[in-house]
Amino acid sequence: MIRNMKSSSKLDFNELSNNVISRRLCVDCGACVAACPSNVLVYEQGTKLVGECKNCGICTRVCPRYKSLVTEMENFVFGRQRKIEEDFGIFKQVLVARSTNEDILRKSQDGGVVTTLLISALESGLINGAITSRVDPTNPWLPLPSVATTPDELIANAGTRYSPSPGLIALKDCLKAGLDKIAFVGTPCQILAIRRIQKFLPKYAKSLVFTIGLFCAENFSYNGLMISKIQNELGINLNDIKKTNIKGKFLIYLKTGEVQEISLKEAKKFVIPSCQYCGDFSAELADISCGGVGLDGWTYTIIRTDEGSKVFDNAVKGGMLRVESPGESPTKLLVKMSKGKRSRANRLSKDS
Ligand SMILES: Cc1cc2nc3c(=O)[nH]c(=O)nc-3n(C[C@H](O)[C@H](O)[C@H](O)COP(=O)(O)OP(=O)(O)OC[C@H]3O[C@@H](n4cnc5c(N)ncnc54)[C@H](O)[C@@H]3O)c2cc1C
Structure with missing residues (x-):
């Protein structure tokens, strides 16, 4: 998924930004923000650099989309590979x-x-x-x-x-x-x-x-599914929703007892x-x-x-x-x- 990554452990935020964020691979977990020892990363609908990066490379080490490391992590948790x-x-x-x-x-x-x-x-x-x-x-x-x-x-x-x-x-x-x-x-x-x-x-x-x-x-994207589709297109006030669930379809249970649905194909657009x-x-x-x-x-x-x-x-x-x-x-x-x-x-x- 990510090729030609630098091998040095001294990586800067640009490395994460270019290989993960710009390529839309970020999962919005906030790990890089939590781990940044210089506190120069913030999460505001995505990760943003707000100060001077000290090139420690820690953000790349903790990012779940920067190199897969599946085997290494299985060994770490279970002492063996799946x-x-x-x-x-x-x-x-x-x-x-x-x-x-x-x-x-x-x-x-x-x-x-x-x-x-x-x-x-x-x-x-x-x-x-x-x-x-x-x-x-x-x-x-x-x-x-x-x-x-x-x-x-x-x-x-x-x-x-x-x-x-x-x-x-x-x-x-x-x-x-x-x-x-x-x-x-x-x-x-x-x-x-x-x-x-x-x-x-x-x-x-x-x-x-x-x-x-x-x-x-x-x-799913909150702005896409909840705001654009459900609130704006279907005209459902989000405050009226009791629960949502996916059972072959995206189901919206309203507080009135009514159930509305979106096909999975449509929901997957978001x-x-x-x-x-x-x-x-x-x-x-x-x-x-x-x-x-x-x-x-x-x-x-x-x-x-x-x-x-x-x-x-x-x-x-x-x-x-x-x-x-x-x-x-x-x-x-x-x-x-x-x-x-x-x-x-x-x-x-x-x-x-
Ligand atoms: C984004 C998402 C997708 C899922 N997709 C599937 C699926 O495809 N198939 C499947 O079988 N199950 C899926 N689940 C899991 C399922 O919806 C239930 O969370 C799970 O079955 C546990 O149910 P419960 O009644 O035991 O949990 P509950 O007792 O209801 O507790 C649920 C916990 O999840 C936390 N939580 C809620 N939303 C989020 C969120 N967005 N991110 C992180 N934590 C959250 C709550 O704070 C709570 O602690 C999904 C869950 C999420 C959040």
């Missing part, structure tokens, strides 16, 4: 689960597993905060990073917003707030970014206890360009990965690491989750989505 037959990455256990808390279920996207795991970890002292995503109070459905430190905040942040939330920039907020045990929730590209920070700049991620990755076929270069559907580097994959009210859950098992078992022991074996069909869909996304990314990388 085998070819491990279609959706290395894992210890797969299951489907659902929260036992009605408040969580009312607000969550699928089975509320993500929010339940975070609350359970918070209440048992495994963490004292979590980087999740909230909605901008002045721009409905615009996701913003959020450092949640209470169960109420975690419940308020539950549900899915299908636009990028630059979660990595909240790492600095956690440090400032003195949080020393945090969880991080994000899409596969964001999980890759935080793993790169963990590997290349460990002091910035020393408070990270575990990560929860969200399955992701693709992400996909973030960099998503087509991403080969990771199920957040293969996370401690736990969660997705809906066609389920109704349950979350497909992949436990990948010992830390993930500890967090999940803690919630089950506390009676906070109902757990079942996944049926054949969601696993088949997971395999299909994973293979499809990986092969599209490989193909495009070779072509570019």
Whole structure:
């Protein structure tokens, strides 16, 4: 995907700008902003240089789209490379689960597993905060990073917003707030970014206890999908939307009970360009990965690491989750989505 990159570790922001941002490969994760030791990068609908770059090259080390480093990162997280037959990455256990808390279920996207795991970890002292995503109070459905430190905040942040939330920039907020045990929730590209920070700049991620990755076929431009299409073209007031979901179509559930839909073909016009270069559907580097994959009210859950098992078992022991074996069909869909996304990314990388 990126050719002729400089080999020196002393790279400047131009290297990132020319190879990632200008080529529309940026995923809006905010990792470069979070990691810049000179604090000369800011995130304002994209990364901007606002001071003198000291050529440290750290922004390129943490960017999930600057060199792929998949094997290196698998070795870092799991101590080995993914085998070819491990279609959706290395894992210890797969299951489907659902929260036992009605408040969580009312607000969550699928089975509320993500929010339940975070609350359970918070209440048992495994963490004292979590980087999740909230909605901008002045721009409905615009996701913003959020450092949640209470169960109420975690419940308020539950549900899915299908636009990028630059979660990595909240790492600095956690440090400032003195949080020393945090969880991080994000899409596969964001999980890759935080793993790169963990590997290349460990002091910035020393408070990270575990990560929860969200399955992701693709992400959508907020201005394109939510503003141009849904608000301006369909005439839907974004404040009237209760939930959006993708089940073969882009579904818009209104607070009135009415459901409007956009064909997936139409919605895909607003996909973030960099998503087509991403080969990771199920957040293969996370401690736990969660997705809906066609389920109704349950979350497909992949436990990948010992830390993930500890967090999940803690919630089950506390009676906070109902757990079942996944049926054949969601696993088949997971395999299909994973293979499809990986092969599209490989193909495009070779072509570019
Ligand atoms: C952009 C995006 C695309 C997705 N695509 C798929 C898909 O193709 N197939 C599939 O099976 N599942 C997909 N998911 C995952 C799915 O929507 C649910 O997040 C997952 O099933 C967990 O459900 P839950 O009820 O357990 O989570 P909940 O308990 O509802 O918690 C969800 C968590 O996600 C956080 N969050 C919400 N929006 C964002 C965002 N934009 N960026 C980062 N964090 C966010 C919330 O703050 C909350 O912490 C996608 C999620 C996102 C954010």
